[in-house]
Amino acid sequence: MNVVAGRELGRARCKACWVSCGVLLLIVASFVSLNLKWADFLAPDALAKIGVFLLGFFPPETSTLFLAKAWQALLETLAMSALGTLLAAVLGLALALPAAKVHADDPAWTKPFARLLLNALRSIPELVWAALLLICAGLGPFPGTLALALHTAGVLGRLFAESIENAPPGPASALRVRGISELRIFLYATLPQIWPQVISYTLYRWENNIRAAAVLGVVGAGGLGQMLSYHLGLFQMRETSTVLIGMVALVALVDALSFMSRRWLGR
Amino acid sequence: MSTSSPTVLRATLPQRAVPDPAAGGRLGLVLLVAVLLWPMLVWTEFRPWDLFDARSLKFTAKFLAEFVPPRHDAEFLGLLLHQTWRTIAMATAGLTLAFGLAVPLALLCTGRLSISALTGRMAAMPYVLRQLARWAAIVLRSIPELVWALIFVRVVGLGPTSGVIAIGIAYGGMLGKVYAEILESGDAATTQALLRNGAGRLQAFFYGTLPQCSTELVSYTVYRWECAIRSSVVLGFVGAGGLGQELDNASKMFAGAEVSSILLVFILLVAIADRLSAWLRKELG
Numbered sequence: 001m002n003v004v005a006g007r008e009l010g011r012a013r014c015k016a017c018w019v020s021c022g023v024l025l026l027i028v029a030s031f032v033s034l035n036l037k038w039a040d041f042l043a044p045d046a047l048a049k050i051g052v053f054l055l056g057f058f059p060p061e062t063s064t065l066f067l068a069k070a071w072q073a074l075l076e077t078l079a080m081s082a083l084g085t086l087l088a089a090v091l092g093l094a095l096a097l098p099a100a101k102v103h104a105d106d107p108a109w110t111k112p113f114a115r116l117l118l119n120a121l122r123s124i125p126e127l128v129w130a131a132l133l134l135i136c137a138g139l140g141p142f143p144g145t146l147a148l149a150l151h152t153a154g155v156l157g158r159l160f161a162e163s164i165e166n167a168p169p170g171p172a173s174a175l176r177v178r179g180i181s182e183l184r185i186f187l188y189a190t191l192p193q194i195w196p197q198v199i200s201y202t203l204y205r206w207e208n209n210i211r212a213a214a215v216l217g218v219v220g221a222g223g224l225g226q227m228l229s230y231h232l233g234l235f236q237m238r239e240t241s242t243v244l245i246g247m248v249a250l251v252a253l254v255d256a257l258s259f260m261s262r263r264w265l266g267r
Numbered sequence: 268m269s270t271s272s273p274t275v276l277r278a279t280l281p282q283r284a285v286p287d288p289a290a291g292g293r294l295g296l297v298l299l300v301a302v303l304l305w306p307m308l309v310w311t312e313f314r315p316w317d318l319f320d321a322r323s324l325k326f327t328a329k330f331l332a333e334f335v336p337p338r339h340d341a342e343f344l345g346l347l348l349h350q351t352w353r354t355i356a357m358a359t360a361g362l363t364l365a366f367g368l369a370v371p372l373a374l375l376c377t378g379r380l381s382i383s384a385l386t387g388r389m390a391a392m393p394y395v396l397r398q399l400a401r402w403a404a405i406v407l408r409s410i411p412e413l414v415w416a417l418i419f420v421r422v423v424g425l426g427p428t429s430g431v432i433a434i435g436i437a438y439g440g441m442l443g444k445v446y447a448e449i450l451e452s453g454d455a456a457t458t459q460a461l462l463r464n465g466a467g468r469l470q471a472f473f474y475g476t477l478p479q480c481s482t483e484l485v486s487y488t489v490y491r492w493e494c495a496i497r498s499s500v501v502l503g504f505v506g507a508g509g510l511g512q513e514l515d516n517a518s519k520m521f522a523g524a525e526v527s528s529i530l531l532v533f534i535l536l537v538a539i540a541d542r543l544s545a546w547l548r549k550e551l552g
Contacts, residue, residue: 015550027363030356036431040423050422079310086304123537124530127413127501128511131518132526136327137318141311215413219504219515222311232417244414251409 056237060245070227070246077223077250080141081213084148085206089198091149092156097186099161103169103176118161121154126212130221141222148209148216159201163194210254214247224250333523337531347513347532354509354536357427357502358495361434365495366488368407368439373446375400379458379476380468401447407440416502430507434495445487453479486548493544500533510536 040046099114129147137143171189191198217225224247231239287293307313317323374380376397383390389397412433419429458475462468466475477484503511510533517525 019547019551026359030359030363034353034356034360034427034431036360036428037423037426038428041428041432046423053418053422076310079307083304083307083311083313119538120534123534125497125501127504128514128530128533131504131515135330135518135521136323138323142313142317145311145313211411215411218413218417228414229417232421235421244410247411247414248406248409251411252405255409 053237056235057241057244059238060241061236061238062242066239066242070224070242073222073224073227073243074246074250076141077213077217077225078210080145080148080216080223081206081209084145084213085152085202085209087145087149088152088156088205089202091153092160093198095153095157096160096164099157100164102164102182102186102190103173115158115161118154118157121150122158123154124151126151126209126216127219130216131219134220139220139222144213144216144221144223147221148213152205152209156201156205160194160198163197163201164190167193207254207258211251214250330521330523333521334527336524337528338522338524339528343525343528347510347529350508350510350513351532351536353427354499354503354511355496357430357507357509358434358492358499361431361499362438362488362492362495364431364435365438365442365491368435369404369442369446372400372404372439372443373450374472376404376443376447377450377476379450379453379455380462380472382462382468385459385462401444404440404443404447407436408444409440410437412437412498413501413505416505416507420506425506425508427508430499430502430509433502433507434499438491438495442488442491446484449480449483449487450476482551485551489544489547489551493540496540497537500536 095114095118098110099118101108101111126147129150130144133143133146133150137146167190171193172185175185175189213223213225215225217223217227218229220226220229224243228240228243228247231237231243318327378384378389378397381389381393381397383393415436416429416433419432423429423432453476457479458471461471461475499507499509500511500514503509503513504515506512510529514526514529514533517529
């Protein structure tokens, strides 16, 4: 083995060594500084308390009235996620256009600002948006829907902007040389080309948003989550258990559907 | 040639603007979507004009006006720094627990280390055991970490312990399932050769399976660490401490200046974690 390759290998090993030291240090510092109360969790009487707490979940509440209420909350969760995703797709497309350099001579003045806005929308999670929007819009599913829409618009807008920049430029420039307005170029040349990507990104985010919508209610933004935190707060464990089962069933159903559709599409 | 082309074009193009031939179908589609959308608008109580009534507008304006300048006195910044570290620590400790849970789950799940499968079909008992481990991982993962945290806050009380355990359980299931999938995606030949020649399962794992998949495993774990930071902020909202809890308190007291300052720190934290994770994945990949 020559000397250069040996030195290269040594350097790579050294780097891996430094990285793992850093990771170890971070882990130790985390555990030490948090002063976690394991005793509260693992002591015999604490374990007994957890046991009693968990036993309270059985049997789940199954009265018709309560099931009807839970079903309504489930529909509300689904509606929140669907509407939120749709709004996000529209807003994302509207922001993607200023965030993209559409052709080679496009000065794209707006690009840095639009990108900054998209990044800010994206980096604040749905739940934080919901907590902030509650102040402006009051309790209920409406702020939840808006929260999903804002966060998802950030995610989708960035993906759409990249799709627009990567779209083949031919059809758009054919229209541009005839002096057709930028909006109509987008509608008739660029949009049809990126449409399959728009649809698939949007569906993927919808799948994520159903999961997010289920828990958004915990801060008071409607759907299953709101029911969950309400009944858990009152220590009504049997009702909580029904809501939890509904939530897990919804998530599992969405996972299964997406797995099957992906397998079907990939065939 | 080039000078005559505009005239040629004009001659071949229709003189009148032709209406969009696909317009009818598109209009129909939009109407269909609108009809489907109607019940959703009712269910989500979608009333955007509520945002613009005089009282709520005044309130929003007052709240937003306080956003600038963000609160930046030394005491508050010190508190923010402390809470930021707690957020990072909660994510890191949670992910460490998750790792401890995920490794045994993944080793149990993966069919790659099956000795009975070497001679054809896997035997019945090991198959059932593997499926059970897989289902356990799926169940742990399918309850969101926020719900785990809500439950643990009731049991162990407020504080980071419930957040760490919640991340540990939810991410443990997720990591376990994905680790098993990654281990099974590689080439089986080396592992099987080792097993056939009498190596133990762990030996076969460390010398046959792991070397192929290690970069992918590491990069997925780093990516999940980044996700854990985001979710540990969210867990603060149910009382697990850190930046999330500060933000919850500030927004409940309508302290706009504090909210904007926490949001800025949070955006910065996410951006740094994002960069760091991308850099690590590139370096190790």
